[in-house]
Amino acid sequence: MKPWRKFLMLALMAWLLLFLCLLSYYLDKGPVGQMVRSVGALARNEVRRLASFQAGGKGPLVGTGSTLEAGEEEEETEEAKEMRRKEQQLLVLGLWQGRASSRLLSPRLQQARLHYLNSNKHQVTWRPAEGRPGGQRSSQELLCELQRRASLRTLDGSQQPFAGMGWSGVVPGEPLGPMAPGSEIETCAVVMSAGAMLNSSLGAEIDSHDAVLRFNAAPTEGYEKDVGNKTTIRIMNSQILARPMFHFNSSSLYRDGTLVWYEDPDFDFFTPYVDRRRKRPDQPFYILHPAFLWGLWDVIQSNSEETIQPNPPSSGFIGIAVMLALCRQVHVYEYIPSSRQTDLCHYFEPHINAACTLGAYHPLLYEKLLVQRMSASTTPDDLHQGSRVTLPGFSTVDCGGGGIAAPSATP
Structure with missing residues (x-):
């Protein structure tokens, strides 16, 4: 290349670099820069908002230290x-x-509820039955x-596609439930992971x-x-098995007692399930x-x-239903919140989100109203204390x- 062409190319590159530096400086200082930063902040807030919706469904991950962004709470005035x-x-x-409705939810949770109603991820159709309204x-x-x-009901290996994969020899041979009338467990406790369990002194x-029964x-x-310290049954979702951070194969949390898995497999659940059943065939583990x-x-x-x-x-409502089938009397702790109610999701990690108590992804509000109605012997004083x-x-x-005439839901 001729010398004058090299000089011209270097001059053009230097001019372009200077132009970009000046443009960056003025954009950052001027109103356009402020607008760009504002749009970025809005985008981050939107991501956090949608993430908080999903947190109501999946819950925070144990050990991630996930909390609300520092600015979220600061943006709310003391009056608000x-x-x-x-x-x-x-x-x-x-x-x-027993007289709550979605109108009492915060605007954020109302918006989350509408989001899930409109998206209908599982394509659920439902037709109400004729006859007396359920509220009566x-x-x-x-x-x-x-x-x-x-x-x-649990998977027994006879359903497809598991039957063709030899699952009848993998799942437990005995069903999850009383073997015969009169063999039910006398008294059972369902312990929620709610932050309100802290300072409750309910362990003994x-x-x-x-x-x-405990969760995840x-x-x-x-x-x-x-x-308390006793654990007889642990209900878990697929993340516990699939993600290394939970140390499923080595943690003492999952070593003893009966394990029960729920929800659709968001992660590769079946491979570690089969592996666990082969390594520890004597431990009851149901799906x-x-x-x-x-x-x-x-x-x-x-x-x-x-x-x-x-x-x-x-998972809370699922756990209650499981124990109603296994036990003669069930005590449920901090499902319907007491006077200790807090937005702290779990007693063992610092994640704050009202959706953990009142629901966003899951129909928690309606589950809790139903449980309150099923418990004729529980008074408001019992719940308050x-x-x-x-x-x-x-x-x-x-x-x-x-x-009772049965309506039908088809996912």
Whole structure:
């Protein structure tokens, strides 16, 4: 290349570099730069907002230290915070009395509810049954309907595609449930992972039960005073098995007791499940049947005055339904929030989100109203003091031979 051409190319490159530097400087200092930064902030806020919607469905991941961005709470004025606290107190009082509705939810949670109603990810269609409105059913009728229309069921390896994969030899041979009438567990505790369990001093009471159910990666070590130490059954989602951060094969959390898995596999769940069953065939490990989960959803919707989110029930409601089938008496702790109610999602991690208590992805609000109605012996004072809901197991309820016309939901 001729010398003059090299010189010209170098001059052009230097001029272009100078132009870009000046442009960047003026854009950053001027109103255009401010606008760009504002748009970026809006985008980040939108991402956080959508993430918080999803957190209501999946929950924060244990060990991630996930919390709200520092600026989120700071943007809310003290007056707005006080108003939000009063609204939450009103909603909790409504739950105690069984008279809450989505109108009492915060604008953010109302928007989340509408988002999931409109998206209808699972393509759910539902037709209400004829007859008496669900809101007029007694606690006994509700329990009988739940027992009849959402009978506890697990995958037994006979369904396709699992039958062709040899799963009949992988899943437990004994069913999850009482082997015969009269073999039910006498007293059971369902312990929610809610932040309100902190400072509850319920540990000794919880451990006094014959069986205790816990959820996902909820620990007991270090929290024994509030949540107890006994674990008989642990209900988990697919992340616990599939993600290395949970140390499923080495953690003592999953070493003993009966394991039950729920939800559709968002991760590669089946490979680690088969691996676990082959390594520890003596440990009962069940997969809840999707028909059982959607049967629960049917009962919630048919007994709600509003249209609920067309998504599977929360792990809390699933756990309650499982124990109603296994036990003669069930005590549920901090499902319907007590006076200790807080936006802290879990007692063991610092994640703050009201959706963990009131629901965004899952129809939590309607689940809790249904549980309150099923518990005829639980008073608002019981909930205020300790948030312990007492439910009779299915085996103790006289359902007779009659039935309630069943609506149908098809996911």
